[in-house]
Amino acid sequence: MSTPTKFLLDESKMPTHWYNIQADLPKPAPAVLHPGTLQPVGPDDLAPLFPMELILQEVSTEREIPIPEPVREVFRLWRPSPLFRAHRLEKLLGTPAKIYYKYEGVSPAGSHKPNTAVPQAWYNAQAGIKKLTTETGAGQWGSSLAFAGALFGIDVTVFQVRVSYDQKPYRRALMETYGARCIASPSNETNSGRAILEKNPNHPGSLGIAISEAVEIAATHDDTKYALGSVLNHVLMHQTIIGQEAIAQLEMAGDDPDVIVGCTGGGSNFAGIAFPFIGQQLRGGKKRRIVAVEPAACPSLTRGKYAYDFGDTGHLTPLTKMHTLGSTFTPPGFHAGGLRYHGMAPLVSHLKELGLIEAVAYHQTQCFQAGVSFARAEGIVPAPEANHAVLGAIEEAMRCKREGKAETILFNLCGHGHFDMSAYISYASGQLVDQPYDESELAMALAGLPSVPA
Numbered sequence: 369m370s371t372p373t374k375f376l377l378d379e380s381k382m383p384t385h386w387y388n389i390q391a392d393l394p395k396p397a398p399a400v401l402h403p404g405t406l407q408p409v410g411p412d413d414l415a416p417l418f419p420m421e422l423i424l425q426e427v428s429t430e431r432e433i434p435i436p437e438p439v440r441e442v443f444r445l446w447r448p449s450p451l452f453r454a455h456r457l458e459k460l461l462g463t464p465a466k467i468y469y470k471y472e473g474v475s476p477a478g479s480h481k482p483n484t485a486v487p488q489a490w491y492n493a494q495a496g497i498k499k500l501t502t503e504t505g506a507g508q509w510g511s512s513l514a515f516a517g518a519l520f521g522i523d524v525t526v527f528q529v530r531v532s533y534d535q536k537p538y539r540r541a542l543m544e545t546y547g548a549r550c551i552a553s554p555s556n557e558t559n560s561g562r563a564i565l566e567k568n569p570n571h572p573g574s575l576g577i578a579i580s581e582a583v584e585i586a587a588t589h590d591d592t593k594y595a596l597g598s599v600l601n602h603v604l605m606h607q608t609i610i611g612q613e614a615i616a617q618l619e620m621a622g623d624d625p626d627v628i629v630g631c632t633g634g635g636s637n638f639a640g641i642a643f644p645f646i647g648q649q650l651r652g653g654k655k656r657r658i659v660a661v662e663p664a665a666c667p668s669l670t671r672g673k674y675a676y677d678f679g680d681t682g683h684l685t686p687l688t689k690m691h692t693l694g695s696t697f698t699p700p701g702f703h704a705g706g707l708r709y710h711g712m713a714p715l716v717s718h719l720k721e722l723g724l725i726e727a728v729a730y731h732q733t734q735c736f737q738a739g740v741s742f743a744r745a746e747g748i749v750p751a752p753e754a755n756h757a758v759l760g761a762i763e764e765a766m767r768c769k770r771e772g773k774a775e776t777i778l779f780n781l782c783g784h785g786h787f788d789m790s791a792y793i794s795y796a797s798g799q800l801v802d803q804p805y806d807e808s809e810l811a812m813a814l815a816g817l818p819s820v821p822a
């Protein structure tokens with residue numbers, strides 16, 4: 369091949385700062401509200417859950433926030449991550465488009481999640497915190513925080529959504545290998561878990577419920593704080609190291625993307641690749657199309673309501689304005705567990721409202737089909753979540769083919785699927801079905817949204 373396939377940044381070029389898009393927004397995102405008073409929450413309201421450094425990052429409007437050196441030192445285990453040009457996929461599709469992908473599966477946990485798990489654990493350790501609680505769906509976030517906790521001497525307790533706990537024993541084994549304790553949610557260890565189990569002892573669980581359990585433990589124990597793997601402003605900001613590296617790597621390649629694609633569960637890997645590029649545009653740079661791809665079975669951005677809602681099912685969190693399917697909505701048990709969340713990051717939702725990003729939704733079988741084609745052409749087996757981004761990029765490449773346009777497409781390959789091979793087995797044996805979400809359950813969940821005066 370005449371042009372290079374792999375673009376590697378030198379360690380010395382790894383970003384020194386996170387990019388905070390709140391500095392460049394044409395209009396600030398709506399305030400986070402206290403559910404009781406409906407007044408904006410202040411740093412003190414969040415102090416039982418998070419260390420002050422992270423709370424300050426959450427509300428900061430500084431454009432650049434330095435990455436602490438001990439955090440960068442851990443990042444050097446796998447960062448800068450590679451950028452690839454997908455020559456063989458381009459050829460397979462017969463597209464005039466150039467396709468690039470940033471590969472985050474090189475991290476120890478196999479996804480982008482350690483990019484925020486490591487700084488979150490570090491800031492907590494700096495604040496003298498000894499225990500962290502969290503939730504996990506498929507187990508990507510739980511294993512990332514377990515890894516980060518092991519590095520900085522923090523005990524990690526993970527509430528894992530019941531269906532995933534049963535279906536994915538290897539992710540649980542990974543968490544336990546890193547030293548974390550893993551509990552199936554809903555559990556008997558919290559009031560919110562017990563309340564759910566009383567109504568339905570066989571409840572499959574959901575991210576919303578697992579968040580309630582983890583938050584409840586942190587809120588009621590002085591030595592324990594809570595860590596969230598997506599959705600929050602500071603989490604999205606930690607992921608911007610992805611897009612900053614991609615900007616430098618595409619410069620090496622002599623290219624500039626016209627379209628950027630990412631999958632969205634809570635919105636963090638999408639924000640990670642897209643926000644640095646959107647920031648360039650907001651400061652007067654090139655306008656690009658930015659496409660968020662979500663599962664058709666849990667379509668918060670494309671079918672949800674932009675409204676104030678709780679982040680959890682037990683209603684322990686503050687209210688944020690976001691695209692939501694309702695905090696009591698239980699998404700069907702499709703295979704991209706990391707995308708089964710009822711809401712969307714407030715910053716991603718805000719950008720959607722401002723018309724700065726687009727969103728599409730695809731069913732899981734077509735995503736797996738795209739993932740298998742990608743694996744056969746490029747060698748990497750994507751995580752089921754990442755298959756949504758793969759399909760989004762392929763759809764863009766096929767549009768370029770129809771329109772005869774040689775556009776440049778960049779997508780985030782946010783993780784590998786080595787722990788998700790049971791999903792690939794289901795796909796290969798024809799057992800994967802496309803589950804539409806339940807319209808009546810969605811209507812009920814949306815009817816239950818908290819009422820917040822405009």
Ligand SMILES: *Cc1c(COP(=O)(O)O)cnc(C)c1O
Pocket residue numbers: 479480481508509597598599631632633634635636637638706707751753754782783784
């Ligand atoms: C957790 C996860 C997601 C979804 O979370 P975002 O915050 O939307 O990025 C997507 N892909 C992978 C591989 C994940 O582990």
